[in-house]
Amino acid sequence: MGDARLIDRPIVFAxxxxxxxxxxxxxxTVLTTAGLAGSYRALAEADGPIPLEGADARLGGDGSSARLLAMGLAHVLPHDPPVLAAAAPVPALEAAMAQKQHDLNAQYDIIARAQREAVQIRQLADRQAQEATRHRLARVLTDSDDIAALSNTIGTAATEEHLTLETFRYDLPLTRSSAQPPTAASIARGVRHRSIYETKFLSDPVGAAILERCAAAGEEIRLLPRLTVKMKLxxxxxxxxxxxxxxxxxxxHLTSPVVVDALRHYFELLWREARPLTAPPPSSGAVEERERQRLGIAALMRQGLKDEAIARRLGLTSRTxxxxxxxxxxxxxAETRFAAGAEAQRRGWFDEPGE
Structure with a gap:
């Protein structure tokens, strides 16, 4: 039995x-490239060190041995002729991690410099824009390419919100590429994108697909039967x-604070009147349940309960x-929860039937 265990040991080690x-x-493969990792495997699985001359042919192609040496994944033994040996796994990984950290640090430095430059460029652009708006608070655009370019980019640099009114009127047939959904970077910055579309979009297959794509990208969408103007703010x-x-x-193109503020107020009025983009109209039972939730939440808000307490009391999720x-x-x-409770009371939300 002792001899059998000794015989099995090399198999276990292997x-x-x-x-x-x-x-x-x-x-x-994660730290470097699949090609370099494959070259390391070929060298490590070789039957001992291989001649340096002609090593590339065995390791995956021209420059393979040089890349392994440069990364510290292999070393040359001073034989006659010289031979190439793979680094042991742990030193090989340590060398690759050190190089990766160096590369990441270099990339971070590049990004940091770019961020500083971007801040300075933005400040310069803002100063130029301020100088321009002192003399011109409104600019009429008559070149279709200029209009399209500004329409596509006006929201990409938003820091807080981007608002859109979109009528169903176009010079060319609507296509799926006509959609202008929020960018992932904008959503990640916390920018709120709200858009009001004409309901005609829903009855058009391409229009409905555009709404679906924009909503999936994070845009809040509401609908009105008719809009009188296209606008982005x-x-x-x-x-x-x-x-x-x-x-x-x-x-x-407007930069007048007074006019822009008035247009924003106009948008908010329309937003309150518009209905959210949702699934097909709910059944009467669902409507009654939603109304019950609405009144229950409003009543508990008036009592000063927090979101979590309201959720527990009504058996809802905090998100809902x-x-x-x-x-x-x-x-x-209402701007505050207290103001909402007061306005709900004024409108008679909490009155008993028949009062």
């Missing part, structure tokens, strides 16, 4: 060594408003409660 090599190669600082039904040939509260405050045009 199995564990193969596992170590496999995991090392997998990690090297960013951060309460600038607006682009169509001066023709389609807006493709003549548009007005927060969404309902946002809808209630929009409906009541």
């Amino acid at each position: 199995t564990k060594a193969a596992e170590v090599l496999a995991r090392t190669v997998d990690t090297l 960013t951060d309460g600082l600038q607006a682009l408003m169509a001066l023709t039904p389609t807006g493709s040939s003549v548009a007005l 409660v927060r969404r309902r509260i946002s809808e209630i405050m929009d409906e009541l045009s």
Whole structure:
């Protein structure tokens, strides 16, 4: 029996060594490239060191041995002729991690410099824009390419919000590429994108697909039967408003604080009247349940309960409660929860039937 265990030991060692090599190669693939990791595997699995001359042919192609040496994944032994040997797994991984950290630090430095430069460029651009707006608070655009470019980019640099009014009127047939959904970077910055579309979008297959794509990207969408103008407004600082039904040939770019604020107020009035983009109209039972939730949440808000307490009391999720509260405050045009409770009381939400 003792002899059998001794015979089995090399097999166990070989199995564990193969596992170590496999995991090392997998990690090297992440830290470097699949090609370099494959060259390391070929060298490590060779029957001992291989002649340096002609090593590339065995390791995957021209420059393979040089890349392994440069990364510290192999070393040359001073034989005659010289031979190439693979670094042990642990030193190989340590060398690759050190190089990766160096590369990441270099990339971070590049990004940091770019961020500083971007801040300076933005400050310069802002100063130039301020100088321009002192003399010109409104600019009429008549070049269709200029209008399209501004329409596509006016919201990309938003820091707080981007608002859109979109009529169903176009010079060219609507295509899926006509959609202008929020960018992932904008959503990640916490920018709120709200848009009101004409309901005609829903009856058009391409229009419905555009709404679906924009909603999936994070845009809040509401619908109205009719809109009179196309408009885009960013951060309460600038607006682009169509001066023709389609807006493709003549548009007005506004930076006047007074006018932009008035347009934002106009948007908010429409937003309160518009209905959210949802699934098909709910059944009467669902409507009654939603109304019960709305009144229950409003009553508990008036009592000063927090979101979590309201959720527990009504058997709802905190997320649902927060969404309902946002809808209630929009409906009541209230800036605070206290103001919402007072306005709900004034409107008779809590009156008993027949009172």
